[in-house]
Amino acid sequence: MSTGPGSLPELRDAVPRGLIYVSDRAPGISRRRNGKGYVYRLPDGGRLADDHELQRIRSLAIPPAYTQVWICTEARGHLQATGRDARGRKQYRYHPDWRTARDATKYDRLLDFAAALPRIRAQVERDLAAPIGPGLGRALVLATIVRLLDTTMLRIGNDEYARQNGSYGLTTLQPRHVRVDGTRLQLRFRGKSGVLREVAVDDARVARIVARCQALPGQELFGYLADDGQVQTVGSADVNDYLRHASGGDYTAKDFRTWHGSVHALELLRAGVGAEAPGRSRAKAVLEGVALRLGNTVAVCRKAYVHPQVLELLTGDGLPADAPPPARRAGLSLAERRFVAFLGIGRKLHKQPARGATS
Known part of the structure; x- marks a missing residue:
């Protein structure tokens, strides 16, 4: 049985304020069929009767077909439930705040994904x-x-x-x-x-x-x-x-599309796609190229698959003149190494204090 993403120690630091890190290896609430509904059992074997907790569990909408269901005892747990679907595949139910935080940080994770x-x-x-x-x-x-x-x-x-x-x-x-x-x-x-x-x-x-x-x-x-x-x-x-x-990290198939969409956008920009057009038209030309590769609309690519640092560049006047040559690295293409170098510059710039700021 997979330990799942909740078992990765490095996720503890990524849990947003208000939530707590949990693992489905910890004792949890189980469910047992009872007529047309379910009885929920606490880790000590006692029956769960708290109406508020029962409503929380119902809101997770765990399908009836799921087996080996584990439900978090903590309402603030980042992982709320796991179970096996009809094909035996492990499925996860996360706290809504965790999903929101992960969506907000997916671009920040691209250097780690690299x-x-x-x-x-x-x-x-x-x-x-x-x-x-x-x-x-x-x-x-x-x-x-x-x-x-x-x-x-x-x-x-x-x-x-x-x-x-x-x-x-x-x-x-x-x-x-x-x-x-x-x-x-x-x-x-x-x-x-x-x-x-x-x-x-x-x-x-x-x-x-x-x-x-x-x-x-x-x-x-x-x-x-x-x-x-x-x-x-x-x-x-x-x-x-x-x-x-x-x-060894909490990466999914979606990270590949975000990665490749961003890398491809930067390469199209470097190749001069839309170079003669004004800012918005240039951005549209590049995003159309990304959309063609990913099978998405331009709007979806702009919103979900191109790094904001590249989007900022699309409406600017060109690539940073001081971009260092990408270091050789096994397992990454030249285009990918260029993208990593580009992201590294942006991270350094964002960490620098504003001109005139005092400590």
């Missing part, structure tokens, strides 16, 4: 190098998804979107969405908001693994044979667990 990215890529490389057994194996399939996540910039996927809207992402792709031709992989499917996504991948190892996944029974593309011989599919929660263990 440090973790080589570790993630090294783990993916090791897992992809493992022998392809008859059942494929969970780690091999997850590494394949992360490789595609990293190279295609596609969304990770959501079961509910696939079921209700017919829109897909990597973990919800079906065999019909993929064509394998030798070392080449062609993906064609409807993404979020009905946007047609067509992506080509030239990777012999990945193509071979995906072809093996296609041969497995079932509606979903990505799966593996468990020890009992049954096909187990993998979802976004599995991918995020893989990323946490590979990186």
Whole structure:
């Protein structure tokens, strides 16, 4: 059973004021079916009867299908509940204030993500190098998804979107969405908001693994044979667990899209996209390029996938003249190293006191 993001010691310092760090390894509240409802048991076995606490638990909207449900005893816990869905995948329910704080700090985390990215890529490389057994194996399939996540910039996927809207992402792709031709992989499917996504991948190892996944029974593309011989599919929660263990940090599939969107925006700017246009038009030209790569609208890219430091640059007069040459670093491309150097300058500038300020 995954220890989940709540078990990472480094998250203690990231918990916002008013919340407390908790782990689902600590004793918690359990639930047991009772007629059409549930009985909730405290860690000491006693029945939970407090109306306020019961309302808090109901507000978490934990699906009836979830098993191994753990509920935090603290209303101020950053992690409120965990459970296993119908496919055995671990799911999390966070405090609303925690989600708000994480959204606000996601751009601040990009430099830390840059440090973790080589570790993630090294783990993916090791897992992809493992022998392809008859059942494929969970780690091999997850590494394949992360490789595609990293190279295609596609969304990770959501079961509910696939079921209700017919829109897909990597973990919800079906065999019909993929064509394998030798070392080449062609993906064609409807993404979020009905946007047609067509992506080509030239990777012999990945193509071979995906072809093996296609041969497995079932509606979903990505799966593996468990020890009992049954096909187990993998979802976004599995991918995020893989990323946490590979990186040693609380990173998810969404961090890849924010990272690549920001890196790509800076590279388009460096390449002179929209250089002859005034500020707003220049920004729009660059953001249109990012939107094309990510399969989003310009508005969404501006709001969610391009670092504010790059956005500020889009309406300015050019790149910082004193940008240092990016240092060589295994696991990061030249464009990524340029972006890291660029973020480093911004962080130093923001830490400097305003001119004329006194201590």
